[in-house]
Amino acid sequence: MNLALTEDQGLLAKTAADFVAERSPVARVRKLRDEKTPPGFSRDLWREMAGLGWVGIPFPEWAGGAGMGLADLAVVLEALGRGLAPEPFLSSVLLGGQAVLLGGSDAQRKAVLPALCSGDRLLALAFQEDGSRYDLNRIVTRAEACDAGWRISGRKIQVLDAGAADQVVVAARTAGGERDSVGISLFLLSAKIPGLRVRPQQRIDSRSAAMVELESVVAGHDDVLGEPGSGGALLEQVVDRATVGVCAEMLGLMTEAFERTLAYLKTRVQFGVPIGSFQALKHRAALCFIEIELSRSAVMAAARAVDEDSPEAQQLVSAAKARCSDAAIRVTNEAVQMHGGIGMTDEHDIGFFMKRARVAELTFGDAAWHRDRYARLEGY
Amino acid sequence: MADLETLRAEVATWLRANAPASIAGTMLTNDEGIWGGRKAVFPSLDAKRWLETMAARGWTAPTWPREYGGAGLSPDEAKVVQQELARLRLPPPLVGFGLTMIGPTLLQFGTEEQRREHLPKICRGEIRWCQGYSEPGAGSDLAALDTRAVLDGDHLVVTGQKVWTSYADESDWIFALVRTDPIAKKQEGITFLLIDMASPGVSVRPIRLISGASPFCETYFDGVRVPLRNVVSKMNAGWTVAKALLGHERSMIADVFGGGAPRKGKGSALAALARRYVGDENGRVGDPVLRDQIAQADLDTKCLALTVQRSRDAMKAGHRPGPETSMFKYTATELNERRHELMIRIAGPQGLGWEGEGFASDELAMTRAWLRSRGNSIEGGTSEIQLNVIAKRVLGLPD
Structure with missing residues (x-):
């Protein structure tokens, strides 16, 4: 494993950085938030990103993708994270898209992936429930066998971009008890299927999320991704990939928040000197720098480990999420603190970074949860 | 990469053929290693043979040029040697400040004569070096040092x-910072000097630490005559050399405590310790709070090792250690202290023994190691100095 960007990745990073600077400044995110119009992101910009090949990065070439890996996608997500871009990479490319790629039949893949890569189709993955916190196996939503296939009832919460999705992958229990990993199945459903209702939720980062309520939704046998009952392992694999994605985004947002804070430390004058000359602030800034550097190594290693199918991949994903969660919270808290009063105002952008950092921290497991998972994987 | 794999096979074959059988699994920590020098003590005849065999192959300093006793390997090739040593559980044949500090500094700043005189003796473990930087009045403010050197012919x-x-009482030579211009700005009147400790006027007194051990000394110079050819770089240009050497020192400290340290066995050492003292519950370490602290320490160790690796991968373009080594020094030492504290907390009352009955010898050693570790964030530039360096030289924050 080499922890340096390849030449191509370096170029990709540059292109993405330029794109974000020009097309996706934080002011755009503010406008989207204030306008409150669904879907909470720009369809046009999404198609442009698809045109640049970014949406298709982790999909095969036959589907219109680039056949590249998470290490490449992470470069783009980091750049987008700097601009807090809300376009649906997590929901469509990493959650829904990877579920179809890794679990779907040939027919399902052919029906979904080309449209996804071209930017025309959006997916979502509904896995979280009331009280499940980060336990992927804790699923109460039930799918009972019926003549047509399966009859699904239950409620999913905080489903990313469910409001805009054309298809929703729903995790439901076809067998087993409330916390068993066996007996979970993933269903690929049209968002318009009778009995499926999407109720928007407003979160602090103003990104699109929704409750997905299923009332006797009837799914066909062909709507299951993989074998019925074997969705637990698939779900874990998919969420691991998405976790790397959210880590890359956190890396971008904490780097940006930190650089903005550094600039402020050098220009804000109190007591007749720039506040960045005070040792109390210097040391805290240096600690933030160290946190970001450690996070970067962990994210790069996790992405490469997943791409290389390393036996250490899960450990490294948890290492990255634990590290990035702690780091992003520390850095964005310090960012607001060091900006002082202006940092508390809605008018200033720095608060946007803190809000998104908090959402990212509590997505797919916080630092303590991932430390516990790491310990379990390491046999203690 | 195919070349590296060929090299790997050759290295493994050679090591199997040449490493004394008794050496595997011994001397795996830096402290237990062979430090060499005129007063060298070898734990076994095989340890001595191991040093001689490896030195003859140039593998005590694999990246140094052959003419100075190295093997002329690239960093990648040297890493292969290191990896094969680790894989076969073979200890490094030689450790110490000659290899990690003064050697790289002479390669960067030394004259041809100085390199030819000193580097081969370092490679063969014949001369042991120590570092004369700090003074009673010059700790964190190193440039305030006051040891005078006056020109006389x-x-x-x-x-x-x-x-x-460190270890002045066991060393043969010292590299020291001395003041040669008392009027100039404090950084501009310092010279970097190599001094033979056998010279008349040098005396050494060990300092007893809170751990009871004496790894450090006070070293006195009383009219010690040092030939001018022992000046590294130029008169009054020692501060630049000193800073470059500090970069090597910080990388070395980071290696010892973090990235490059050889591991004893597989799995989490902290978890194994916790099993001994708090037991198992459903196959997991019984105490969830300790478990979290162990995972945190292990994850931080992992992230540090990955960052050291990332820095090496980025340094393949021939980049020398810069201010980022402060990050490694800070992180590695703070982490090492945390790990030692955690070990004591895991051991509970059994971690409180000083000597005598009721405590196992490894428990006593663990407690002493914790006490010694408290110095990690002070020696080699305090944690606060490292943060100052990062703030100033990496982040560009104003004075």
């Missing part, structure tokens, strides 16, 4: 006191 005459000279 083709010699400098050195008078003053150094402190915290």
